[in-house]
Amino acid sequence: MSSSEFLSQFLFTLISFALLLMLVGAVKRMLLWSQGQSSTIHWLGLLQIPRRYLVDLHHVVARDKYMSNTHVATAGGFVLSSILIVLLYVFQLKLQILTWALLGSSLLMFVGSIFVMIRRRNPPPNLSLGQWQRLPKSLMVFSLSFFILTLPATGILPSDTGGWLLALLLVAGIIWGIGEMFCGMTWGGPMKHAFAGALHLGLHRRQERFGGGQSTGLKAIDLSSKKLGVEKPIDFKWNQLLSFDACVECGRCENNCPAFAAGQPLNPKKLIQDMVIGMAGGDDAKFAGSPYPGIKVGTHKGGAIIPIVNVLVESDTLWSCTTCRACVDACPMMIEHVDAIVDMRRFETMEKGQTPGKGSEILENLSATDNPNGFAPSTRMNWAADQNLTVFGHNEKKQEVTQADVLLWVGDAAFDMRNQRTLRAMIKLLRAAKVNFAVLGDAECDSGDLARRLGDEATFQRLANSNISTMNKYKFNTIVTADPHAFHCIKNEYGEFGGNYNVMHHTGFFAELVSQQKIKLDNSKELALTYHDPCYLGRYNGEYDAPRFLLESMGVKIKEMDRSKSTARCCGGGGGAPVTDIPGKQRIPDMRMADVIETKAEIVAVACPGCSAMLEGVVEPRPEVKDIAELMLDALIEGVVEDTAEVVVEDMVGGAV
Amino acid sequence: MSNNNLSVISLVSIGEHPTSRRPRRAEQDARAIELGIKLVGDNLQTLHAGELSDDDSQQTALRSYLGMGLAEINLLEMPENSDAVLVIAEHLKQKKPDIILTGVRAENGESSGMLPYLLAEQLGMAMVTSIAEILSVDEVNKQAEVLQALPRGQRRKLKVDLPFIASVDMAAALPRQSAFGPARRGQFEEILGTSFTDQESSEWQTADAKKRPKRLKIIKAKTAADRFKAATAKASGGGGKVVHGVEESAQAILDLLVEEGLV
Ligand code: SF4
Ligand code: SF4
Numbered sequence: 080m081s082s083s084e085f086l087s088q089f090l091f092t093l094i095s096f097a098l099l100l101m102l103v104g105a106v107k108r109m110l111l112w113s114q115g116q117s118s119t120i121h122w123l124g125l126l127q128i129p130r131r132y133l134v135d136l137h138h139v140v141a142r143d144k145y146m147s148n149t150h151v152a153t154a155g156g157f158v159l160s161s162i163l164i165v166l167l168y169v170f171q172l173k174l175q176i177l178t179w180a181l182l183g184s185s186l187l188m189f190v191g192s193i194f195v196m197i198r199r200r201n202p203p204p205n206l207s208l209g210q211w212q213r214l215p216k217s218l219m220v221f222s223l224s225f226f227i228l229t230l231p232a233t234g235i236l237p238s239d240t241g242g243w244l245l246a247l248l249l250v251a252g253i254i255w256g257i258g259e260m261f262c263g264m265t266w267g268g269p270m271k272h273a274f275a276g277a278l279h280l281g282l283h284r285r286q287e288r289f290g291g292g293q294s295t296g297l298k299a300i301d302l303s304s305k306k307l308g309v310e311k312p313i314d315f316k317w318n319q320l321l322s323f324d325a326c327v328e329c330g331r332c333e334n335n336c337p338a339f340a341a342g343q344p345l346n347p348k349k350l351i352q353d354m355v356i357g358m359a360g361g362d363d364a365k366f367a368g369s370p371y372p373g374i375k376v377g378t379h380k381g382g383a384i385i386p387i388v389n390v391l392v393e394s395d396t397l398w399s400c401t402t403c404r405a406c407v408d409a410c411p412m413m414i415e416h417v418d419a420i421v422d423m424r425r426f427e428t429m430e431k432g433q434t435p436g437k438g439s440e441i442l443e444n445l446s447a448t449d450n451p452n453g454f455a456p457s458t459r460m461n462w463a464a465d466q467n468l469t470v471f472g473h474n475e476k477k478q479e480v481t482q483a484d485v486l487l488w489v490g491d492a493a494f495d496m497r498n499q500r501t502l503r504a505m506i507k508l509l510r511a512a513k514v515n516f517a518v519l520g521d522a523e524c525d526s527g528d529l530a531r532r533l534g535d536e537a538t539f540q541r542l543a544n545s546n547i548s549t550m551n552k553y554k555f556n557t558i559v560t561a562d563p564h565a566f567h568c569i570k571n572e573y574g575e576f577g578g579n580y581n582v583m584h585h586t587g588f589f590a591e592l593v594s595q596q597k598i599k600l601d602n603s604k605e606l607a608l609t610y611h612d613p614c615y616l617g618r619y620n621g622e623y624d625a626p627r628f629l630l631e632s633m634g635v636k637i638k639e640m641d642r643s644k645s646t647a648r649c650c651g652g653g654g655g656a657p658v659t660d661i662p663g664k665q666r667i668p669d670m671r672m673a674d675v676i677e678t679k680a681e682i683v684a685v686a687c688p689g690c691s692a693m694l695e696g697v698v699e700p701r702p703e704v705k706d707i708a709e710l711m712l713d714a715l716i717e718g719v720v721e722d723t724a725e726v727v728v729e730d731m732v733g734g735a736v
Numbered sequence: 737m738s739n740n741n742l743s744v745i746s747l748v749s750i751g752e753h754p755t756s757r758r759p760r761r762a763e764q765d766a767r768a769i770e771l772g773i774k775l776v777g778d779n780l781q782t783l784h785a786g787e788l789s790d791d792d793s794q795q796t797a798l799r800s801y802l803g804m805g806l807a808e809i810n811l812l813e814m815p816e817n818s819d820a821v822l823v824i825a826e827h828l829k830q831k832k833p834d835i836i837l838t839g840v841r842a843e844n845g846e847s848s849g850m851l852p853y854l855l856a857e858q859l860g861m862a863m864v865t866s867i868a869e870i871l872s873v874d875e876v877n878k879q880a881e882v883l884q885a886l887p888r889g890q891r892r893k894l895k896v897d898l899p900f901i902a903s904v905d906m907a908a909a910l911p912r913q914s915a916f917g918p919a920r921r922g923q924f925e926e927i928l929g930t931s932f933t934d935q936e937s938s939e940w941q942t943a944d945a946k947k948r949p950k951r952l953k954i955i956k957a958k959t960a961a962d963r964f965k966a967a968t969a970k971a972s973g974g975g976g977k978v979v980h981g982v983e984e985s986a987q988a989i990l991d992l993l994v995e996e997g998l999v
Contacts, residue, residue, distance in 0.1 A: 432803065432912060432915030536916075
């Protein structure tokens with residue numbers, strides 16, 4: 080028997096055996112996922128895997144051109160090679176064309192693996208080491224082995240070249256390569272991401288995210304269930320467990336996480352890896368990436384039926400998150416970190432009553448007064464005592480107001496002197512544009528954003544239901560608000576409770592008015608200005624253009640920050656982070672202000688009451704913080720719309736109480 | 737602290753939020769529960785005089801005590817116009833608890849702050865007002881050491897014989913957070929109270945209490961420096977002195993009344 084005959088027979092056995100082993104591993108892995116709670120299985124999504132991989136996933140990967148090209152070569156070469164290997168060596172289809180194709184695909188993969196190798200020579204801190212440093216070598220061995228193996232078959236080299244020595248080397252290489260690339264896929268090596276990742280793309284819990292869609296609202300839970308929120312890994316939905324397995328430890332989430340950068344004990348990448356440890360059982364000693372700042376790696380362990388918090392993950396880790404979604408947006412595997420974090424917070428708050436910091440007080444206030452700071456609900460309209468606003472329902476003059484074009488959602492800015500300035504500016508602008516609007520007055524409650532993100536789903540649902548039943552009493556076309564958090568809640572989260580409305584953020588609404596010439600802005604001002612994207616407007620709702628359009632209509636050339644639009648850094652105000660107040664090395668708003676100062680801007684335009692509060696909290700001297708509505712009011716050219724005064728007076732019925 | 741054999745009953749009422757006037761867990765009662773849980777853990781018994789209301793917000797308020805981790809609250813049912821003090825006293829006489837905890841005063845209703853005193857009188861127990869903490873309980877010698885809260889952060893350590901009633905001050909440790917899950921799952925045990933009709937209160941006229949007007953400080957300062965001093969000076973409690981004897985006490989009170997122009 081010649082060495083080439085031996086190789087061909089041996090490979091048949093080896094590859095068949097490896098495939099069998101892979102299958103066993105796959106079943107074991109699936110059993111791990113199936114420990115999770117039931118959740119809709121989107122079978123049709125499985126058909127979409129190639130498309131989602133090539134379009135949606137690569138759309139994210141391509142933010143790093145080097146890596147996306149590398150991945151196309153390596154993964155493309157690998158997938159092609161694998162198919163050809165199975166055809167050639169398992170099904171023994173000895174077609175010349177297949178051999179040539181394998182030669183090409185393994186070469187492609189080899190080229191890709193060289194770039195992986197280069198990238199990993201001096202890996203940036205966001206990349207994991209450990210087994211991930213082994214991967215480029217495995218890729219090379221796999222591709223090179225099959226490349227050399229295929230050369231004689233194509234006739235480029237005479238058969239039996241190299242004799243038994245080369246044959247043995249090839250056997251060794253192929254065992255290594257196949258072990259890593261096939262068996263490792265389901266037995267938990269770095270290649271696990273290919274198997275779990277593909278299934279995760281198909282069976283994703285938020286199918287709407289693919290094909291350019293959006294799905295950012297938190298999902299409601301049944302408040303009468305036996306356990307509220309996630310205590311143990313098995314309390315996650317099965318498809319969440321699957322999603323954790325898809326992580327490639329690329330650390331893009333880590334690079335974008337404001338809490339991590341501020342030295343708070345959170346690293347979204349480690350969190351996802353910890354969830355994997357929890358699901359499969361074990362400790363975190365082998366984790367080879369950046370730790371949670373201030374917490375040593377190797378000190379925690381977990382298991383599928385062991386509580387997570389303070390065993391596997393410290394509670395401070397969960398409460399450091401601002402729910403800014405920067406991690407989710409940056410994740411090439413479309414993993415939903417925020418869902419997981421809020422799920423665990425729900426258990427902490429609703430089952431254990433362990434919301435840290437001022438959490439308990441704030442939630443109690445929300446229950447008793449419908450606003451986080453415990454102000455009397457009857458004083459909600461005090462800020463507008465001089466505004467003569469139309470209030471839905473009974474007004475002072477006893478005239479019933481039941482409809483308006485616009486419902487102006489005031490939000491908790493009503494109780495905050497700083498943000499009352501923004502509200503006043505908005506009202507002047509609305510009146511200048513002759514918009515027919517009314518407010519809910521004292522009947523408005525907090526949107527529930529804060530409660531929900533602090534894990535208090537019960538209070539959120541109460542507030543949501545109360546707001547929905549109030550709003551359903553009246554007729555209006557659009558809800559307009561200056562608060563992106565309320566905007567997001569009403570737009571994306573009230574739907575599950577039967578509240579479906581046309582909601583606009585004030586920047587979107589004003590952008591329409593400006594383009595319709597209903598508001599005219601002076602565009603002669605020269606302002607050194609930058610714009611800070613609010614997370615809940617940008618990443619949560621994809622609105623990056625309207626605020627910029629408005630600023631440009633005022634003649635401003637925006638000095639964009641490095642981290643802007645989808646990679647904008649959070650101001651630190653979301654997700655109840657100011658309430659839980661987990662200590663770090665620096666404060667997130669200070670970091671964001673440093674980004675602003677880097678652009679040499681004198682003004683930072685904001686579009687969220689939370690952002691203005693956080694950024695104005697940075698010690699002076701610093702650039703001025705102004706809401707876009709305030710800037711617009713400064714630039715407003717009055718009197719373009721005729722008869723404004725009369726119409727407004729006619730519209731007004733009664734006033735604020 | 738392991739006080740396994742100690743029987744502690746905490747009385748809870750439905751409070752009222754000061755700005756919204758909505759029902760909530762009363763702040764002092766919640767502190768009493770916190771103190772009780774720290775003292776005897778799961779053995780703490782909780783008693784509410786009244787039925788379970790159909791009103792959701794009333795129920796939620798009562799349930800928020802359950803949300804602190806109590807398995808159940810005992811509801812002492814009584815007809816509407818009963819005298820709660822007598823009904824509670826009758827019930828407690830049978831229970832014979834070692835320690836009874838209450839708030840200093842209710843957040844609504846009569847809010848007289850008399851309940852612990854009247855109960856102590858009925859039950860023949862000692863009564864300690866405004867405690868901040870129970871330091872230790874000596875079950876053998878039937879004695880407890882408690883910390884009483886005095887104005888301006890002062891504390892006084894007292895020894896009191898069991899059984900006793902203590903009203904818990906705002907200075908006591910903050911109550912733990914009430915969690916929704918346990919609040920929803922906690923149970924109410926209904927007990928029928930003996931009926932004692934309150935004859936007097938039906939004849940009363942009630943009006944909302946008004947805030948007591950603040951006494952104006954008349955400052956006869958000539959210079960800015962004096963005014964500044966007067967504005968920033970700590971209130972010095974120089975007026976008080978310890979008086980012994982009935983005669984002297986009566987005289988002191990009379991002097992004060994004359995000074996204030998009330999007599
Ligand atoms: S969670 Fe996503 S972004 Fe973060 S390391 Fe894993 S794959 Fe990368
Ligand atoms: S949502 Fe923001 S703060 Fe939370 S983990 Fe992701 S990047 Fe970090």
